[in-house]
Amino acid sequence: MSTSYAVPVDAAAQRWHGRDDGPGEAHLRWHHVVAADSGGPGPWDATFVGFRSDEGVRRNKGRQGAANGPAELRAALAPMALPASLTALDAGDVEVADGDLESGHRRLGEAVAALLDSGSPVIVLGGGHEVAYGTYLGVRESAAMRSGGRLAVLNLDAHFDLRDDVRPSSGTPFLQMARSEEEHGRRLNYQVLGVSQPSNTEHLFRTADSLGVRYLPDTECGLLNVAAVDAFTDAFVDSGDVLHLSIDLDVLPAAVAPGVSAPAAHGVPMEIVERVCAKVAASGKPLVVDVAELNPDLDVDHRTARAGARLVHRILTERHAAPGPAA
Template identity: 45%
Template sequence: MAIDVSMWQGRLDAGERGDTTRLFQVVRPLGDDVPPGAPVLLGFACDEGVRRNQGRVGAALAPREVRRALANVPAHGLPVLFDAGDIGCPDERLEDAQQALGAAVHALLAQQARPVVVGGGHEVAYGTYAGLRAWLEARGDSGRLLIVNFDAHFDLRTARPANSGTPFDQIAADCQARGAPFAYSCLGVSRLANTPGLFARAAELDVHYVQDFEMQERHLEQRAAELDRRLAEADHVYLTIDMDVLPASVAPGVSAPAAYGVPLAVVEELVKRVQRTGKLRVADIAEYNPTFDVDRHTARVAARLVYQLICG
């Protein structure tokens, strides 16, 4: 996958005192020399799932814009960030794109890298999961996998073909086929964005969820304690952040803006708690839609979350 270096441009402060290094100065194309534990950015330039789900397309442009927003951020001691380029979705072949993403995630984990995937619609989740599952199987690792999703939506739709609203139902079906537990925690669910049928499906699958009005800053201590207990029971964690979990005033450029949402401070603090466990294997963000952004506000928020994932 070719790297578009034009996205990695920023300010040079060579005349200033101290360390003035920015991320664009430490980015390297992915090669065979990835040190263990090094962060790798991988784009999933696809919103075919959003189109199939009757949503607002444009998220396929997100990986490019997130790189632009990240480029000028100070590196704060990060020695290197590898860019693995983008996986696209030619000819609307979503399933092929998800398979390619899974293969890429598997390969990165096999290199002992720390992959952070930037979608794209939330169909990215099934590809990311497939790569993680393949890596665990190749190792003969049957440890308990916890999926933590910050999202206004369950994404448990049962209709097929696959779309941006089906990935966690697909994962549940895969777990059932493998005889593996489906441990799924969805944080920030909006009652106004999910039908009673979806709440029933969540109950059927024993999904742990917290609604958005219970995810405000006054609830942070309680939510953190709950998350800590679930993390303690897991051996591996897959973390996924749908940008529409945030209020529309914070993240206007998403496929489905949230009228209420979860504060960024809450999301970021809980993400940090996941990271501190040492169990996070792969993470992704989804549904940033540059087409509907306002003064690049959402790009900066997405970049902040990615920065936390690569540097935290």
């Protein structure tokens, strides 16, 4: 029996558009399978919700424009060809238009919890990296966590985002998570792949160490370090029952992802980032993914949007093909 899940959003989903080569499953692309709605019967093979927010980037003194990221990611994903038929739901967008990031986080959390409780993998399209805390609020309140599941958070990022600022921003989400977990009598299982030493002060490294954060620097994530990356990723997957994968597109080299607030001088190769995403998706565990920091105003030839969409595509097609019961 299917169950209806109401997903609270500020803006209803719009119909996806893309190339059409003909009828039948042999010609399927994402825009053919995504239903634009605010709720309905689940589970789905994929669910999407957008987070239109620049407020965290503004507070963090970054280059604004990420609020337009969700629409650009949808546009880049829509024409991608599918290897097999699946079902997908776009629930619409949560929007932070009035500077009230905290309220936006709460609304995003409600939407994520509803989608995750439907039994579907959830893709949150950001938005600045402040999106990660709103995503976490939804995971925290989901049935899987309330029943005693262990949360594991993996951040693909050049930055720890553990700043201790007066107000929440795109630089604070994982410290906010750590404090929230402490309030609930738990220690945050937080891991970072791709962290860049020049982009993080010694204070941030000390904060990470004090919180027990496992991390793999960008200098150890090259194509010659596949074994180390695989071991790091496998340990992450094994450490949790519910997985939160947060993808800050500035983890990629600037040539691949120029359209971000802080382009990476070094970065982690796209092949490595995609490999990590595929391994996490294939785990079959309850999964929530957020994609952050796409700024269309700074992009070149839609490179960053296409890179982000490619990662989402790989995650969801890998998940759909994985053996075992759906999350």
